[in-house]
Amino acid sequence: xxxxxxxxxxxxxxxxxxxxxxxxxxxxxxxxxxxxxxxxxxxxxxxxxxxxxxxxxxxxxxxxxxxxxxxxxxxxxxxxxxxxxxxxxxxxxxxxxxxxxxxxxxxxxxxxxxxxxxxxxxxxxxxxxxxxxxxxxxxxxxxxxxxxxxxxxxxxxxxxxxxxxxxxxxxxxxxxxxxxxxxxxxxxxxxxxxxxxxxxxxxxxxxxxxxxxxxx
Numbered sequence: 001x002x003x004x005x006x007x008x009x010x011x012x013x014x015x016x017x018x019x020x021x022x023x024x025x026x027x028x029x030x031x032x033x034x035x036x037x038x039x040x041x042x043x044x045x046x047x048x049x050x051x052x053x054x055x056x057x058x059x060x061x062x063x064x065x066x067x068x069x070x071x072x073x074x075x076x077x078x079x080x081x082x083x084x085x086x087x088x089x090x091x092x093x094x095x096x097x098x099x100x101x102x103x104x105x106x107x108x109x110x111x112x113x114x115x116x117x118x119x120x121x122x123x124x125x126x127x128x129x130x131x132x133x134x135x136x137x138x139x140x141x142x143x144x145x146x147x148x149x150x151x152x153x154x155x156x157x158x159x160x161x162x163x164x165x166x167x168x169x170x171x172x173x174x175x176x177x178x179x180x181x182x183x184x185x186x187x188x189x190x191x192x193x194x195x196x197x198x199x200x201x202x203x204x205x206x207x208x209x210x211x212x213x214x215x216x
Contacts, residue, residue, distance in 0.1 A: 001189065001192075002087070002189075002192035002193060002195075002196055003037065003192060004030060004033045004034040004037050004192070007030060007033070007192060007195050007196060007199070008030055008034070010199060011026055011027070011030060011199065014199065014202070015027075017202070018202045019202065020212075021206060021207065021208050021209050021212075022198060022202045022206050023202075024209040024212065024213065025055060025056055025198065025206065025209045026056070026195060026198055026199060026202075028052075028055035028209070029052045029053070029055040029056040029191070029194075029195050029198075030052075030195060031052075031055075032048050032049075032051040032052035032055055033048075033049070033052040033191055033192060033195065035048045036048035036049045036052060036188070036191075041171075041172065042177065042180045042181060042184055043164060043169070043171050043172065043180070045184050045188070046160070046161070046164065046180060046183055046184050046187065047161075047164055047165065049184065049187040049188060049191050050157075050161045050165075050187070052191050052195075053187070053190075053191050053194065055209075056191070056194050056195060056198060057071070057072060057075040057194075058071070058209070058210045068158075069155060069158070072151070072154055072155075072158070073151040073154075073155075076147055076150040076151050076154060077147035077148070077150075077151065078147075079147075079150075079194060079197050080146045080147035080150060081147065082197055082200070082201050082204075083146075083193075083197055084197075084200055085196070085197075085200075087193035087196065087197070088146055088150065088190070088193055088194075088197075089146050091186070091189050091190060091193060092146050092149055092150065093144060093146070095189065096185060096186050096189070097141075099182040099185055099186055100141075100149065100153055100186065101141070102178075102179070102182055103153055103156045103157070103179065103182060103183065103186070104133075104134060104137040104138070104141075104152060104153065104156065105134060106156070106179055107130055108176060108179065109156040109157070109159045109160050109179060110126070110130050110133065110156065110159065111155075111158075111159045111162075112126040112129050112130065113126050113130065114159070133152070136152070137149070137152045140152065150190075153186070157183055157186075157187065160179065160180065160183055
């Protein structure tokens, strides 16, 4: 299994050959992966893993900023295509198929469900949308479409991320612990795999990192 220590050793050996944008992404992602590995509670671990993931994929697009869900999906599809070691494939189809299916079938990490609970207009059909999303997810699973499965999984994880980051959950709560543990298992292996794919493809264009370093 990949770890911060393994990836950091490789990054130190290769970083002088990395372009500024990808070098900054990898450096930041590794720093947050390290913090996540040191964390001893589920809430904090998930938050730090998400920051590491965000450091790897987010672009500074200025006024041309795309919707985050679209950017995230495109990034995961690209990673799946560039996964020369089949790490993502192995995680989806061999290591965590059960945890992934549970996340895909869980309405509590489906944002339209919460939109309906909060009385947002246009959310009354959340059950039909949930059924359609499950059907699409299971079709992707049946076809072993790794990139599509990852995109749907991370949409669910994004809802979980919002619950924590926006104060929609209590730290250490006994509520919804199972889905958070599943999310941490998946993210704990996905994030290192993503960083390795970036290290394998530093010559490709990944766009400018958010908030580049400025010394003045």
